[in-house]
Structures are given as structure tokens and as C-alpha cells.
Amino acid sequence: MRKAIIGVMGGSHVPPAIEQQAEQLGRAIAAQGWILLNGGRNCGVMAASARGARAEGGTTIGILPGQNTDDAAPDVDIAIVTGMGDARNLVNVLSSTVVVAMPGGTGTASEVALALKNGKRVILLGFPDSPLFSAHRQAGQLTVANTVDEVIAQATATIEALRHEGV
Amino acid sequence: MRKAIIGVMGGSHVPPAIEQQAEQLGRAIAAQGWILLNGGRNCGVMAASARGARAEGGTTIGILPGQNTDDAAPDVDIAIVTGMGDARNLVNVLSSTVVVAMPGGTGTASEVALALKNGKRVILLGFPDSPLFSAHRQAGQLTVANTVDEVIAQATATIEALRHEGV
Amino acid sequence: MRKAIIGVMGGSHVPPAIEQQAEQLGRAIAAQGWILLNGGRNCGVMAASARGARAEGGTTIGILPGQNTDDAAPDVDIAIVTGMGDARNLVNVLSSTVVVAMPGGTGTASEVALALKNGKRVILLGFPDSPLFSAHRQAGQLTVANTVDEVIAQATATIEALRHEGV
Amino acid sequence: MRKAIIGVMGGSHVPPAIEQQAEQLGRAIAAQGWILLNGGRNCGVMAASARGARAEGGTTIGILPGQNTDDAAPDVDIAIVTGMGDARNLVNVLSSTVVVAMPGGTGTASEVALALKNGKRVILLGFPDSPLFSAHRQAGQLTVANTVDEVIAQATATIEALRHEGV
Incomplete structure (x- = not known):
């Protein structure tokens, strides 16, 4: 059975407190034995979450928009080079078991x-x-977490449910 | 100078009143001499806006997500087959001079x-x-229109400004 | 019924004689009432075939690899902007009824x-x-033409057969 | 410094002897400490090369064309889901340090x-x-290997040269 992949999405320019939380989230993901996936660039939530996951000994995947690895964050272990610009955003989410949005x-x-x-x-x-997502929120597909611990708890429940379904 | 391309985005399942407005919008776009572009499928806002544009003698482009033209709306003149699923959403907007969201x-x-x-x-x-878009709204990149006439007026102003900039 | 789209593929740097033939091919495609599609850039077979088709009053579509229309050939009527680099090569061929390779x-x-x-x-x-394509050649899916006239004859036969099949 | 990624391309339906060689190649790649990347599906060269790499304790990446992991080979550790069909072929090669074609x-x-x-x-x-690739062969970008050992020797030389260039 493949390890769960947690996609961490978020801005390329965020305040230091958000970067710290992204790093903490990366650590927590790795501590669960999950793989971290993000957009792979060397800035913002991407660089910070990869740094945290790697510091904890986890595996980090970066799905890069450009033609090569020049702008990859140093803590990305596996750089997937798409050459497709923002079209790679689809790859980010389709490859993730659970998506976390910072x-x-x-x-x-x-x-x-x-x-x-x-x-x-x-x-x-x-x-x-956003009200744009309200139908999905009502269906339980989208939830809000206030802390990294809550993310881990919610992701754990989802992953266990998917395992139970045999996905 | 190329004709302006107006991308009309919107749901595949919408109420009849929205379909009627989409058709009216398609007609108005064609009446301006603009090209209509949408996601090309035979349902909802896509089918209706193409129907309107074509009824007015306009050119209609559909950017299809699938591998062939099987699900193309009959009023799509030019079917672009991407085979890329939702990644084609990027093509929809990059190819448009102005994007209208229904x-x-x-x-x-x-x-x-x-x-x-x-x-x-x-x-x-x-x-x-949505507050998600507020920075863009404040910058004037995103506006709200209440009628098809307002869309045409706003799009006209944008197209003229871009022409003036030589784009 | 949609017009047939003929995709003309070929190099961005080719000898003048090839550019002339590409222009002649573009003219012949337009003269048949078919739409010309190519990679859209302002060089080589792309620019020349678009020039020919437009000179004959035809419609020309360029599927661009970049983020905008800056490098589009002037004779491209409809510029589809993919932002996907070489991944757009798939769009070129999926969108074409027949593909011609120069x-x-x-x-x-x-x-x-x-x-x-x-x-x-x-x-x-x-x-x-190439022997790489021999199975397809034996099956009649790939043929060789020595002149523009032969291309038109072969494409006509294919398009008529597809119409007969209701495609 | 990231591990080298060796992309192994090849058919989904190949004779048993080719599957055996693909498995041997996968083993040899893993034994070098390199990562194996392929198209990820559960057939042919893809399944066999992943099986070999994993048997040797290596990491295996599959770049899938579909919308989910349903058709992933069981020995793919990390399934990247593109949803882009054959457009994922570009991702396969851009993500690889060296590409091997079976x-x-x-x-x-x-x-x-x-x-x-x-x-x-x-x-x-x-x-x-093929003569299609002759310019690249003359430039040394494309070479022919007759055995898995030759592949490893040639790939080693390339990877060392790239490391020397700081890539």
C-alpha cells in the first residue's frame, strides 16, 4: 500500500508566522510517515513546508511549473518538472490524498x-x-482546521476512511 | 490585428434563466465582432453561449477537455481538443482577451x-x-456586471485600453 | 458539420524552398475550405503555412506554447494560448482531422x-x-506525399471517409 | 544534492524477454542509488522496471496519464497523477536526469x-x-547501449559530467 501524500498549497510570499506554521505542518506530516507534496518552488509555503518535512526525515515532492529544477526548493527530494506553468496545479491536487490550503x-x-x-x-x-465552496463544506469534503494538530487529526480520519474503502 | 476573444465561463448545469442569459451574452459578443470562446461541451453555459453567438453569425471556439469532439456543443465552430481534462481551464483563460464568469x-x-x-x-x-478576489477587485482587474449590456460596456473599455497599449 | 482542420507540422528553421512549399500548402488547404492549424509561432513552417492560408482567405489557428501571443505569427487569426510548452504538441494533433508533417x-x-x-x-x-512508423504505414494510417496536390488528394479521401463514418 | 532520476520509457505490451531486461534495468538503477521514473501503468516495461527497482530497495515514481491511481503498477512507490493523458510524456522526460528508451x-x-x-x-x-535522431546522435546526446551494464556505464558518465557542471 502506498504512503499517503499530503499536498500543502499556499502562497509564495507569506508572513514569517505563516512560514513557521508551514514548517511545523511539514514536520507533522513527516512524523506521521506521510509524504509531503507541494509546488516545489524555493519560496513561501513551498520552501518552508519542505524544510520541515525533511528536517523530520520525511520524503518531499515538488511539482515544478518550469522547464527545469533551477527554482526548486533545496529541501525538495524529488523534483517533478512539468514545463506546464499553472497547469501543474491540477497535478498537485490529483496526486494528493488530502489537500491542505494555507x-x-x-x-x-x-x-x-x-x-x-x-x-x-x-x-x-x-x-x-468562501461561499464558493459551501456545498463542499456542507458535504464534509472541505473542513477548516485552526492548528496543525487539527490538520493531522482530520487528515488521519480521511486516510483511514479511504483505506477502509480500499482506495 | 486579431479579433478580441471573449471567454465565457460557467456551469455545466444551470437554471433555464441562466442559459437564456448565456445565449443573450453569446449574441451580444458576436454582435460586437468578437470571438466567443468557452469550454466547448454540450451543456449549460457552454452550449447556450455558443448557440447565441452562432445565431448572430459569430465565430465560436470550444476548448474541450476530452480526447475527441464527441461531447462538443453543436454550435462550436472550432473545436480545440486538449485531452488534458481540467488542465484545459488554463488554456481557456490564457486564450481570452477578457474572461466573463457566469x-x-x-x-x-x-x-x-x-x-x-x-x-x-x-x-x-x-x-x-468573493473576498478571495478582493485585491484584484480593488485594482480594477475584476469587476461585477449586472446585465449583458454592462458586460459589453466593460469589455469594450478593456479591449480599447489594450489596443491603445498595443497589445 | 464542422469544417475539417488540417494540422501542418514542421520546423521553426527550414530552407526557403520549404517555406515556399508550406505557403503553397496553406493556400491549398484554404482553397478547399478547410481550416489550417499549426503551432502558431512566427517562424518556419508555422509562419509560412499561415501566410498562405490567409492569403487565400482561409481561417488560421495557432496553438501557442507560451504564456501570451507575443510570438504569434501575424497571419494567425485565432491564437490559442496554452502556457504549456511542448505539451501543446498533443493539442496540435488531437485538434486536427488530418496531420501533415513537413x-x-x-x-x-x-x-x-x-x-x-x-x-x-x-x-x-x-x-x-522512419521504420518507427512502419506498422502505421502498413495499416494505411500514415502515407507519403510528394507534392501539395498529393497531400490534398490524400486528405480529401480521408475526410470523405470520416464523413461517411459520421465522424 | 538530489538523487539522479532515471526515466525508463518503453512499451506497454512487450515480449517476456524485454520485460525481464526492464526488470534487470530497474534493479541496476536502484543498485546505483538512483531513482527510477516511468509512466507508472501496470503493464509492460513500466510494471517490470518498477518491480526490479523496488526488489532492490529503490524508490520508484510513476507519472500516470489518468485521473487517479487505479491503473498504477503495484511497485510504484510514488504515483504522480497528471490527468493529462499523453501530455504527461513531457513530464516523464523533463523530470529525468537521463532517459532510457526500451x-x-x-x-x-x-x-x-x-x-x-x-x-x-x-x-x-x-x-x-532512427535517422530522425541523427543530429543528436552525432552530438553525443543520444547513444545506443546493448546491455544493462552499458546503460549504467553511460548514465554514470552523464551524471558525473552534470554534477561537475553543477547541475
Whole structure:
């Protein structure tokens, strides 16, 4: 059975407190034995979450938008080079067992939307909830977490349920 | 100079009144001499807007997610087959001079987000505004229109400004 | 019924005689009432075939690899902006009723291969035949043409057969 | 410094002897401490090379064309889900440090062509050489190997040269 992959989405320019939380989230994901996946670039939530996961001995995957690994974060172990720009946002979410959205802009918003459209479980950790997603929230596909611990608890429940279904 | 391309985004399942408005919008776009572009499938806002544009003698482009034209709306003149699923949403917005968002779900939300991220002018016609987009709204990149006439007026102003900049 | 779309693939740097033939091919495609599709950039077979088709009053579609229309050939009427680099080669062939391959390099080779893989009819006009494609040649999916007239004759036969099948 | 990624391309339906060689190649890649990457599906060269790499304790990445992991080979550790069909062939080669081509059809041919176009080092192990690639062969970008040992020797030389260049 493959390890669960947790996709962490979020902005390329975020305040230091958010970077710290992203690093903490990366650590917590690795501590669960899960793989961290993100957009792979060397900035913001991407660089910080990879740093945390790797510090804890986890595996980190970066799905890069460019033609090569020049802008990959140093803590990305496995750099997937798409050459497809923002079209790689779809790959980010389809490859994730669970998607976590931290503060970010329209890129992160597109990932939340694509994740929901494709049936993925989404956890908002600082990314603003929106009436756009209310049907998915009511269905339990999208939830809000206030702390890293809550993310881990919610993701654990989802992963266990999927295992039970044999996914 | 190429004709302006107006991308009309919106749901695949919408109420009859929305379909009627989509058809009216398609007619108005064609009446301006603009090209209509949408996601090309034979349902909802896509089929209706193409029907309107073609009834007015306009050109209609459908950017299809599938491997062939089997699910193309009959009023799509030019079917672009991407074989890339939702990754084609990026093509929809990058190919458009102006993007109009009618009522829809997460697919439409992803298109609004990707359009804003890539610097496109976005006009909301029934698609709900959201705090997610507030920075873009304040910058004038995103506006709200209440009628098809308002869409045409706003799009005209944008197209003229871009022409003036030589784009 | 939609007009047939003829995809013309070929190099971005080719000798003048090939550019002239590409222009002649573009003219012949337009004269048949077919739409010309190519990779859209302002060089080589792309620019020349678009120039020919437009001179004859035809419609020309360019599927661009970049993020905008800056490098589009001036004779491209409809610029589809993919932002996906070489991944757009798949869009080129999936969108074409028939694919014609003129002299080119590895980009053109990838398009011939992807076209054959996806069941498209391919006509080689100057692009070298290869044992790689022999099974497809034996099956009649790939043929060689020595002149523009032969391309038109072969494409006509294919388009009529597809119409007969109701495609 | 990231581990080298060796992309192994080849057919989904190949003779048993080729599957055995693919498995042997996978083992040899893992024994070098390199990561194996392929198209991820549960057939042919993909399944066999993953099986070999995993048996040797290596990491295996599968870049899947579909919308989910349903058709992933069991020995793929990390399944990247693209939802982009054959457009994922570009991701396969851009993500690889070195591309190895085993016997295959037009899918493999498209990967060889895209790899060469994007400056990747390509080693043919059973995939037929072609005059289409002669310029790249003369430049040393494409070489032919007759055995798995030769592949490893050639890949080692390339990886060392790239490390020396700081790539």
C-alpha cells in the first residue's frame, strides 16, 4: 500500500508566522510517515513546508511549473518538472490524498477549486473559507482546521476512511 | 490585428434563466465582432453561449477537455481538443482577451482564479464575488456586471485600453 | 458539420524552398475550405503555412506554447494560448482531422508520434519516413506525399471517409 | 544534492524477454542509488522496471496519464497523477536526469523526441535508432547501449559530467 501524500498549497510570499506554521505542518506530516507534496518552488509555503518535512526525515515532492529544477526548493527530494506553468496545479491536487490550503492567493484558490472539483478532501489551514465552496463544506469534503494538530487529526480520519474503502 | 476573444465561463448545469442569459451574452459578443470562446461541451453555459453567438453569425471556439469532439456543443465552430481534462481551464483563460464568469461551481472558480493570477481582466456576471478576489477587485482587474449590456460596456473599455497599449 | 482542420507540422528553421512549399500548402488547404492549424509561432513552417492560408482567405489557428501571443505569427487569426510548452504538441494533433508533417526536427517527430498513437491520419510531406512508423504505414494510417496536390488528394479521401463514418 | 532520476520509457505490451531486461534495468538503477521514473501503468516495461527497482530497495515514481491511481503498477512507490493523458510524456522526460528508451511504439518515440528537443541525454536500449535522431546522435546526446551494464556505464558518465557542471 502506498504512503499517503499530503499536498500543502499556499502562497509564495507569506508572513514569517505563516512560514513557521508551514514548517511545523511539514514536520507533522513527516512524523506521521506521510509524504509531503507541494509546488516545489524555493519560496513561501513551498520552501518552508519542505524544510520541515525533511528536517523530520520525511520524503518531499515538488511539482515544478518550469522547464527545469533551477527554482526548486533545496529541501525538495524529488523534483517533478512539468514545463506546464499553472497547469501543474491540477497535478498537485490529483496526486494528493488530502489537500491542505494555507494562506495564499489566486494560485492557491485555483488549487482548492480543482481539488474540490476532482473529489479530493480539502482542509483549510488559514486559507479563507468562501461561499464558493459551501456545498463542499456542507458535504464534509472541505473542513477548516485552526492548528496543525487539527490538520493531522482530520487528515488521519480521511486516510483511514479511504483505506477502509480500499482506495 | 486579431479579433478580441471573449471567454465565457460557467456551469455545466444551470437554471433555464441562466442559459437564456448565456445565449443573450453569446449574441451580444458576436454582435460586437468578437470571438466567443468557452469550454466547448454540450451543456449549460457552454452550449447556450455558443448557440447565441452562432445565431448572430459569430465565430465560436470550444476548448474541450476530452480526447475527441464527441461531447462538443453543436454550435462550436472550432473545436480545440486538449485531452488534458481540467488542465484545459488554463488554456481557456490564457486564450481570452477578457474572461466573463457566469454562475458555476468549482470549475468556474478555478478559471476565475487562474485568469486573475495570469493578469486577465475578469467580469463577473452572476458568478459570486468573493473576498478571495478582493485585491484584484480593488485594482480594477475584476469587476461585477449586472446585465449583458454592462458586460459589453466593460469589455469594450478593456479591449480599447489594450489596443491603445498595443497589445 | 464542422469544417475539417488540417494540422501542418514542421520546423521553426527550414530552407526557403520549404517555406515556399508550406505557403503553397496553406493556400491549398484554404482553397478547399478547410481550416489550417499549426503551432502558431512566427517562424518556419508555422509562419509560412499561415501566410498562405490567409492569403487565400482561409481561417488560421495557432496553438501557442507560451504564456501570451507575443510570438504569434501575424497571419494567425485565432491564437490559442496554452502556457504549456511542448505539451501543446498533443493539442496540435488531437485538434486536427488530418496531420501533415513537413521537414522538421524532434518537435515535429513528437507530433507525428503522438498523432499516430492517437489514431490520427498522418501525411508526410518532406518529413522523413522512419521504420518507427512502419506498422502505421502498413495499416494505411500514415502515407507519403510528394507534392501539395498529393497531400490534398490524400486528405480529401480521408475526410470523405470520416464523413461517411459520421465522424 | 538530489538523487539522479532515471526515466525508463518503453512499451506497454512487450515480449517476456524485454520485460525481464526492464526488470534487470530497474534493479541496476536502484543498485546505483538512483531513482527510477516511468509512466507508472501496470503493464509492460513500466510494471517490470518498477518491480526490479523496488526488489532492490529503490524508490520508484510513476507519472500516470489518468485521473487517479487505479491503473498504477503495484511497485510504484510514488504515483504522480497528471490527468493529462499523453501530455504527461513531457513530464516523464523533463523530470529525468537521463532517459532510457526500451522497445516500444509511438508513445516511446514521442518521449525520445521530446527528451532530445529538451536537451536530455537519451540512451537507447532496444528502442530502434532512427535517422530522425541523427543530429543528436552525432552530438553525443543520444547513444545506443546493448546491455544493462552499458546503460549504467553511460548514465554514470552523464551524471558525473552534470554534477561537475553543477547541475
